[in-house]
Amino acid sequence: MKVTKKVAGVEYAIRDIVVAAKKFEQQGKKIEYLNIGDPVKYGFQPPDNVKEALINAVRNGENYYSESEGLPELRTAIAEKEHAKGLSVSGDDILVTNGVSEGLDMVISSIVDEGDEVLLPGPYYPPYASYVRLRGGIPVEFTVDLNNSTPDIDDIRSKITSKTVAICLISPNNPTGAVFNEKSLKELVDLANEHNLYILCDEIYDQIVYDEKFVGIGKVAGDSPVIILNGFSKVHLMSGWRIGYLAFNQSPQLNEIRENLPKLARVRIASNLPVQKAALESLRGPQGYIAEFVSELKKRRDLVVKRLNSIPGLSCSNPKGAFYAFPKIETNRYSSDEEFVLKLLETKGVLTVYGSGFGTKYGSGYFRMVFLPSLQTLDSALNKIEDFMSQ
Ligand SMILES: Cc1ncc(COP(=O)(O)O)c(C=O)c1O
Structure with a gap:
């Protein structure tokens, strides 16, 4: 029976690679999973007051x-959070989704027609390209200097065409941990305004930063057409509960999307209600667990x-946020980063993700590993990687 070419072409390396790992597991081999960016899988849990809010609901x-747009009290609490980060929004500017993933699907479906181009940071979190392609659009990657977390504004400018509809930012970034500073964000907003483009900014790791204070796009957005994508899977440790949101800046250029996108929220009916109650508690309740989580992660990042x-043969820039290391493979013993990752899995039982899964232009020649496991597990996995590299 028919399936569309568009859906057959969807890839998600982070989960696709698990198929290979399962095969080795079936042969009785122990696999160290360093592929999935889910803190809850590695022992972190939402605090009890948040769990109780869900159970009580x-x-x-x-x-x-x-x-459909979300619980009014949750929308207000989210607006307060985004307002504190700098975006002038109220509850009416927030739409609650089943994760950032659903919000991303809604935004891309609302702005991308066949042949439209969307600028993505290279390398990028894969669903950005998948959803663009699914709508017939073309993802176009731009250069980011990983050593100083800076987007190359000239490169972006040179890639804007009459078909470009949006610039996507992911800060802190998955897979690189790059965090854009205020100056870069301002330059990006100015550039988007010059060309009448949407700025879509994914800030799902906004409170997971290690070296400098986080600055969000809201701080420099003014009345530009900025849409923030954010959620509760990472900072709030609620990955399996599937909740996120879109925040629309109060910009006249967003009037049309604000009228039309909520139709998609209505056709999928609503987000999970008990989970919305828990999300509200996670914003209103004690926040201390976030600092504990981040300070634990910092030790793991440093190690x-x-x-x-x-x-020898690997080099890694320092991730300023999120929980991923994105090392460069500097040996030419492997024909591709995918071969490197499969050999590492096959010989040492360590599962990472090949960099080209995050975009071939800038991700090839790298691999991604999460630093969510305990220091002991990370140390043992790194011993295996070291052995692998010395073979
Ligand atoms: C940048 C980024 N955005 C969104 C998501 C997914 O978010 P959610 O669980 O809210 O769908 C991830 C998960 O890895 C991510 O890294």
């Missing part, structure tokens, strides 16, 4: 459809980056 009978840089 279920027990209190709040098991019905919520408003991983130090060890990777001490292994």
Whole structure:
């Protein structure tokens, strides 16, 4: 039976690679999973007050459809969070989604027609390209200097055409951990305004930064056409509950999308109501667990980056945020980063993700590993990577 070429072409390396790992597992081999960016899989948990909010909502009978745009009190709490980061929004400017993933699908479906181009940071989180392609659009990667986390504005400018509709930013970035500073964000907003482009900014890792204070796009957005994508999977440790949101800046250029995109929220009915109650609690309740989580991650980042840089044939820039290391493979013993990752899996049982899965232009020749496991597990995985490199 027919399936569309567009859907057959969808790839998601982070999960696709697991098929290979499962095969080795079936042969009785132990696999160290360093591929999935899910803190909850590595022992972190949402705090008890948040779990209780979800359980209480279920027990209190709040098991019905919520408003399509999201619970009003949650939208207000989210608006306060984004307002504190600099974006002038109120609850009416927030749309609650089943994860950033659904929000991304809604935005791309609303702005990309056949042949339209969308600028993405190279390398990028794969669903950005997948959703663009699914709508018949063309992802166009731009250069980011990984050593100083800076987007190359001239490169972006040179890639803007009459077909370009949006510039996507992911800060902190998955897979590189790059975090854009205020000056770069301002330059990006100015450039988007010059060319009448949307700025889509994914800030799902906004509170997971290690070296400098995080600055969000909201701080420099003014009244530009900025849409923030954010959620509760990472900072708030609620990955499996599937909740996120879109925040629309109060810009006249967004009037049309604000009228039309919510139709997509209505056709999918609503986000999960008990989970929205839990998300509200995670914003209103004590926030101390986030600092603990980030300080734990910082130790893991420091270990991983130090060890990777001490292994001949690998080099790794320092991720300023998120929880991924993205080392460069400097040996030419492997024909591709995919072969490198498969051999590492086959010989050492360590599962990472090939860099080209995050865009071939800038991701090829790298691999991504999460630094979410315990220091002990990371150390043992790095011993295996070191052995692998010395073979
Ligand atoms: C940059 C980025 N955006 C979005 C997501 C997915 O978010 P959600 O769980 O809210 O769908 C991820 C998950 O890895 C991510 O890295």
